[in-house]
Amino acid sequence: MYFPELKEKVVLVIGAFQGIGKSVVETFQKEEASVIACDIAFEEVKLTKTATDFYKMHLDISQEEEVIQLTQQLEEKHLVPDVLVHVAGISTVDFLTESRTTDFDKVQTVNTRGAYLSSKYVTALMQTHNKNGRVIFVASQAGKNGYKGMSAYVASKHAVLGLCKTLALEVAQNNILVNAVCPGIVETPMKHRERVEGGEIRGMSAQEVLEEDQSQVPLGRTGTTQDVANVILFLASPLSSYMTGQAINVTGGMTMN
Numbered sequence: 001m002y003f004p005e006l007k008e009k010v011v012l013v014i015g016a017f018q019g020i021g022k023s024v025v026e027t028f029q030k031e032e033a034s035v036i037a038c039d040i041a042f043e044e045v046k047l048t049k050t051a052t053d054f055y056k057m058h059l060d061i062s063q064e065e066e067v068i069q070l071t072q073q074l075e076e077k078h079l080v081p082d083v084l085v086h087v088a089g090i091s092t093v094d095f096l097t098e099s100r101t102t103d104f105d106k107v108q109t110v111n112t113r114g115a116y117l118s119s120k121y122v123t124a125l126m127q128t129h130n131k132n133g134r135v136i137f138v139a140s141q142a143g144k145n146g147y148k149g150m151s152a153y154v155a156s157k158h159a160v161l162g163l164c165k166t167l168a169l170e171v172a173q174n175n176i177l178v179n180a181v182c183p184g185i186v187e188t189p190m191k192h193r194e195r196v197e198g199g200e201i202r203g204m205s206a207q208e209v210l211e212e213d214q215s216q217v218p219l220g221r222t223g224t225t226q227d228v229a230n231v232i233l234f235l236a237s238p239l240s241s242y243m244t245g246q247a248i249n250v251t252g253g254m255t256m257n
């Protein structure tokens, strides 16, 4: 445990099933926080306690009714979050002029609308209960730069950073701190799929894309999910109490702005 202050705090993780979100869950469990893990991949229809201080629930973050039901259940069970970590996201790979409009809409619905809905309802709950909470978005370096073949995703991550900065201004008076992490290239199921699909449109194998990825990172390696979870932990901790509206790169030096 690094931060005794986080013991028994309620941490809501949206997009908790695999990849970065799974590491975030494990990281806060080590801090002995009460973790509420939500994901479209979980089966539990209602908020379910599956272990001491661990709760699970199915949630499609793009569905407003589901987000409202989640916040109602959190309130009923006296589990108003101290920390929201919004991780859930999807990506599609295609060149903009060749891409499908339905893919564009799908990515905006999950990434942009999802981040809007979670921050809207969960932050309102924090305000109602006078929580000096933390909201942490997992955006991306794609929220700061363009990437070939990733127009829908890049647009959505720029939007997430816009939501982050605006919400930070609006709830600063409540001492709710709102920040984002911008990961670079992180080894997760999403990244592995992107290498296959990105390789296909560029005439490269997934292995060649991996080698290209590695060569682009000044620190010489791609990121682990724990690299990202560590910075999220910092943003939830007392050490970051004078930070809000920030977008922190976790990219091994790949993005510096």
Ligand SMILES: NC(=O)c1ccc[n+]([C@@H]2O[C@H](COP(=O)([O-])OP(=O)(O)OC[C@H]3O[C@@H](n4cnc5c(N)ncnc54)[C@H](O)[C@@H]3O)[C@@H](O)[C@H]2O)c1
Residues within 6 Å of the ligand: 014, 015, 016, 017, 018, 019, 020, 021, 038, 039, 040, 041, 059, 060, 061, 062, 087, 088, 089, 090, 110, 114, 138, 139, 140, 141, 182, 183, 184, 185, 186, 187, 188, 189, 190, 191
């Ligand atoms: N892997 C990377 O290189 C990388 C880089 C920068 C940013 N990110 C961002 O980090 C976040 C996590 O990515 P990852 O690489 O771990 O991806 P992943 O696909 O491995 O995990 C994403 C998780 O989100 C969940 N999810 C998807 N749609 C959902 C929905 N509608 N409602 C609820 N949950 C949903 C999935 O079930 C999954 O558990 C994403 O927002 C992604 O854009 C990833």
